[in-house]
Amino acid sequence: MANDPSSNSRIDEATGTEFVGHEWDGIEELDTPMPRWWLWTFYITVVWAIIYTVLYPAWPMLSKATEGTLGWSSRGDLAEQISLADQARVSVGERIAAIDTTKLSGNPELLQQAVAGGAAAFKVNCVQCHGSGAAGNQELGYPNLNDDDWIWGGDMQAIEYSIVHGIRQPGSDQRQGAMPAFEGMFSNAQLDALVAQVQSLGGTGKSNAVGAQLYSENCAICHGQNGEGDRTVGAPRLNDAIWLRGKSADAIRRQILNPKMGAMPAWGERLDPVTIKMLTAYVHSLGGGEDFLEAPVEEPVAEVNEQP
CATH class of the missing domain: 1.10.760.10 (Cytochrome c-like domain)
Incomplete structure (x- = not known):
């Protein structure tokens, strides 16, 4: 396209677009108009920004911001959510x-x-x-x-x-259940026999006559004859694989001689x-909870008259 000799502007022949008039090292810029869709998008965002600043807090001042005609604020919204959570x-x-x-x-x-x-x-x-x-x-x-x-x-x-x-x-x-200390009550051989007997209840040791007698005389009253324990006095079970203070011979020996009570x-x-x-x-x-068991109701026993 030819340039108009009556105008100071120059037109690019290839695109028909007017030159801006700058030049850097032989490079010139075309004054290409913005796309219509971009312009309309820009105008809409400007209108939206104006509406937003009227409806919501927007302009900061010395001690607070403009409150907006809707009266909404992020702090107020948070306070409302906290209030609802508290009510729940x-x-x-x-x-x-x-x-x-x-x-x-x-x-x-x-x-x-x-x-x-x-x-x-x-x-x-x-x-x-x-x-x-x-x-x-x-x-x-x-x-x-x-x-x-x-x-x-x-x-x-x-x-x-x-x-x-x-x-x-x-x-x-x-x-208040507590285990007595048996320090000085058994010889080393008796203590070893008793430890082995306690371990045998949980399946990790061998039962023996001496240990069984000592257990029966000193331990069964709380822990049960078979190591089933007694919850009424807080005596732990000994006939399973769960140990409160360790299942080794040394741990059991220490607990017998000088028990530690939590x-x-x-x-x-x-x-x-x-x-x-x-x-x-x-x-x-957590996994070990038991069902609540009410005391069983005893059925009345019918009287039977024995015949002579």
């Missing part, structure tokens, strides 16, 4: 408070919420001794809460009772009842 927690807490612990398993939805709350409470109050995974600490005598071996009982009622009253707390007559604080004096119920549900859910 209160509702759940009220429902948990109103239900007996032993009945929680009959309400799966509420039980799930209680377990979730108990998991959070466990991380704050219990991991120091039982560990983050509730695996306990055998060296220090903190029980593993994931297995199915329970010293004082593993149903929800028993777990809640242990949490509320604690274990071996001064000034309390609850959960303790747990009475959380009933520190935590509210709802938190205790949630902790109970969480500990019960």
Whole structure:
């Protein structure tokens, strides 16, 4: 396309577009118009920005920003969400408070919420001794809460009772079972025989006559004749593969001579009842929880008249 001699502008012959008029080392720029769709998009964003600044907080000032005609703010929205969450927690807490612990398993939805709350409470109050995974600490005598071996009982009622009253707390007559120290009571040979007998109950040692007699005379009254334990006095089972303080001969020997007795604080004096119920549900859910067993109802026995 030829340039118009009456105009100072120059037209690019190949594209028919006017030159801007700059030149850098022989390179010139064309004044190509913006695409229509781009221009309309730009105009729409400008209009949207104006509307947004009118409706929402936008312009910063000395102490605050413009509030906008809608009155919305991110802080207000957050406060509303927090309020709704608080109301939901209160509702759940009220429902948990109103239900007996032993009945929680009959309400799966509420039980799930209680377990979730108990998991959070466990991380704050219990991991120091039982560990983050509730695996306990055998060296220090903190029980593993994931297995199915329970010293004082593993149903929800028993777990809640242990949490509320604690274990071996001064000034309390609850959960005070203790093992006596047998230091100086046995000869080395008798002690070895007794250790072997205890190991035999769990299938890791050989039974022997001397050890069986010593066990029967000194240990069976609490741990049971067959090592089944006694939850009423907190005597652990000895006839399984789960050991509170180790299953080696040295560990058993140390526990016989100078037993170490663990303790747990009475959380009933520190935590509210709802938190205790949630902790109970969480500990019960870890894998070893037992069903609540009510005392069986004895059927009346019909009298039989014996004939002479």
